[in-house]
Amino acid sequence: MQASRGEILLQVNGVSHRYGDFVALQDVNIKIPWGQLTALIGPNGAGKTTFYNVVSGKFRPTSGRIIFKNKDITGYPPHRLFRMGLARSFQITNTFGNLTVLENVMVPIILRNGKGFRIWSSVKKDRYSRDEALGILELVGLEELSRKFVRELSYGDRRLLEIAIVLAGKPDMVLLDEPTAGMTPEETDKTINLIKHLANTTGITFFLTEHDMKVVFSVAEYIYVLHQGRLLAQGKPLEIRENEQVKEAYLGGALDS
Numbered sequence: 001m002q003a004s005r006g007e008i009l010l011q012v013n014g015v016s017h018r019y020g021d022f023v024a025l026q027d028v029n030i031k032i033p034w035g036q037l038t039a040l041i042g043p044n045g046a047g048k049t050t051f052y053n054v055v056s057g058k059f060r061p062t063s064g065r066i067i068f069k070n071k072d073i074t075g076y077p078p079h080r081l082f083r084m085g086l087a088r089s090f091q092i093t094n095t096f097g098n099l100t101v102l103e104n105v106m107v108p109i110i111l112r113n114g115k116g117f118r119i120w121s122s123v124k125k126d127r128y129s130r131d132e133a134l135g136i137l138e139l140v141g142l143e144e145l146s147r148k149f150v151r152e153l154s155y156g157d158r159r160l161l162e163i164a165i166v167l168a169g170k171p172d173m174v175l176l177d178e179p180t181a182g183m184t185p186e187e188t189d190k191t192i193n194l195i196k197h198l199a200n201t202t203g204i205t206f207f208l209t210e211h212d213m214k215v216v217f218s219v220a221e222y223i224y225v226l227h228q229g230r231l232l233a234q235g236k237p238l239e240i241r242e243n244e245q246v247k248e249a250y251l252g253g254a255l256d257s
């Protein structure tokens with residue numbers, strides 16, 4: 001499904017989440033239009049993971065509603081959201097170490113095409129899925145590693161593969177959980193370029209959380225800042241960089257990177 005840029009794809013209305021008596025999210029409101037590359041940032045313990053878990057269906061929020069493609073999806077489990085076009089990388093997608101890189105990308109294509117009942121023979125034979133998977137590997141720059149087993153990949157390439165697997169599900173929106181965590185500076189630069197390229201060419205709307213401010217400021221068009229479970233600020237990267245409250249919340253100086 002595609003919609004014109006500007007229409008709202010994901011809307012989070014007044015979401016709160018508690019762990020027992022502890023309030024991890026309080027009345028969070030977010031609106032992400034189709035095509036807008038959005039980032040969620042915040043100091044350690046701000047509630048980012050909790051927010052992602054709530055949006056991606058891992059937790060049901062204590063209160064509030066989540067609307068995706070104009071449908072109320074509050075409390076839907078991850079696999080149902082995945083079928084609706086809302087995917088989260090590094091959570092739904094587990095790589096299979098004993099399959100090749102190519103075969104790993106073929107699995108979600110085969111599942112999407114309803115051939116999951118004979119998945120292992122399809123992975124070996126299905127030429128259509130194979131061609132589509134190769135196209136995706138080319139997009140993320142892993143085509144030359146297509147015959148390698150996943151266990152042979154470097155950490156950075158494995159993370160790129162996870163992005164490829166998410167893409168193979170043909171999502172409308174992808175939640176990227178710290179896509180560059182643990183990467184070398186070169187891998188980080190490659191991933192930054194990849195995310196920008198994918199956002200510009202695939203029509204997928206990316207929503208990422210990231211500790212590395214260099215990544216955030218170089219890819220995000222719009223940023224939400226969480227602090228102590230509440231939205232502290234939102235705006236374009238320059239506005240966020242100059243926001244005094246945000247600077248104060250990041251006393252460690254992470255914004256200067």
Ligand SMILES: Nc1ncnc2c1ncn2[C@@H]1O[C@H](COP(=O)(O)OP(=O)(O)OP(=O)(O)O)[C@@H](O)[C@H]1O
Nearest residue numbers: 019022023024042043044045046047048049050051
């Ligand atoms: N299962 C849980 N039970 C109780 N408290 C929790 C639980 N998970 C998280 N918290 C608390 O909720 C708050 C928000 O945590 P969360 O992991 O969502 O923050 P975060 O912004 O992702 O942090 P970080 O950047 O360090 O990963 C923290 O104070 C954390 O200790």
